[in-house]
Amino acid sequence: GENVEQHPSTLSVQEGDSAVIKCTYSDSASNYFPWYKQELGKRPQLIIDIRSNVGEKKDQRIAVTLNKTAKHFSLHITETQPEDSAVYFCADSNDYKLSFGAGTTVTVRA
Amino acid sequence: NAGVMQNPRHLVRRRGQEARLRCSPMKGHSHVYWYRQLPEEGLKFMVYLQKENIIDESGMPKERFSAEFPKEGPSILRIQQVVRGDSAAYFCASSPPQETQYFGPGTRLLVL
Numbered sequence: 001g002e003n004v005e006q007h008p009s010t011l012s013v014q015e016g017d018s019a020v021i022k023c024t025y026s027d028s029a030s031n032y033f034p035w036y037k038q039e040l041g042k043r044p045q046l047i048i049d050i051r052s053n054v055g056e057k058k059d060q061r062i063a064v065t066l067n068k069t070a071k072h073f074s075l076h077i078t079e080t081q082p083e084d085s086a087v088y089f090c091a092d093s094n095d096y097k098l099s100f101g102a103g104t105t106v107t108v109r110a
Numbered sequence: 111n112a113g114v115m116q117n118p119r120h121l122v123r124r125r126g127q128e129a130r131l132r133c134s135p136m137k138g139h140s141h142v143y144w145y146r147q148l149p150e151e152g153l154k155f156m157v158y159l160q161k162e163n164i165i166d167e168s169g170m171p172k173e174r175f176s177a178e179f180p181k182e183g184p185s186i187l188r189i190q191q192v193v194r195g196d197s198a199a200y201f202c203a204s205s206p207p208q209e210t211q212y213f214g215p216g217t218r219l220l221v222l
Contacts, residue, residue, distance in 0.1 A: 006152075034210065034211075036213075042215070043201065043213045043214060043215045043216055044153065044201065044213045045213070046210060046211075046212065049210060089152055089153070095208070096141070096143070096158055096165075096166070096205075096208065097143075097155050097158065097166065097168075097169075098143075098145075098153070098155060098203075098211060099155065100145075100152035100153045100154070101152055102151060102152045103150075103151070103152050
């Protein structure tokens with residue numbers, strides 16, 4: 001897909017609380033939705049991904065949900081910890097080209 | 111299994127010089143992608159290559175930029191006659207066919 005919108009652009013949460021980031025896409029052919037975490041000056045690291053034949057996926061404190069009808073998907077981080085502070089990017093793809101959202105800067109307050 | 115390797119990690123060039131960025135994919139990965147990240151922005155797709163083939167270069171600027179992935183050796187992103195607007199982080203990713211892309215550490219290019 002070409003257009004991926006991501007909200008919010010910044011998110012500050014108290015340690016232990018949950019963080020939710022939402023993305024919308026426009027390309028109906030998109031079938032793969034990864035989430036990347038990028039710490040300052042580092043590479044983007046894949047934290048979780050979901051394909052269009054699945055509505056929800058969970059990995060420990062991280063979960064992703066996908067609503068194909070509404071063309072949106074969300075990242076949920078529970079029991080946030082200071083090391084969760086980073087920039088998070090959503091992306092979509094229908095073959096190989098990843099189209100990224102603008103990113104969400106998450107700050108976890110101790 | 112070593113991850114995606116990129117070098118140099120930092121590159122400083124003066125306007126008009128050439129920049130060469132190298133990327134070695136993960137072992138077993140035959141697909142390479144280049145992305146550009148401007149400060150405080152998301153990554154933008156530039157080009158997708160397989161060995162000796164450019165599959166999609168729709169994100170590459172029409173002039174001064176070229177990419178290759180030879181049969182032997184790393185993939186190269188080449189920027190000729192650099193301008194200040196080329197200053198950015200350039201990330202390479204690799205994958206098996208139609209699988210998850212894993213990113214390298216990036217090359218941060220600064221054009222003076």
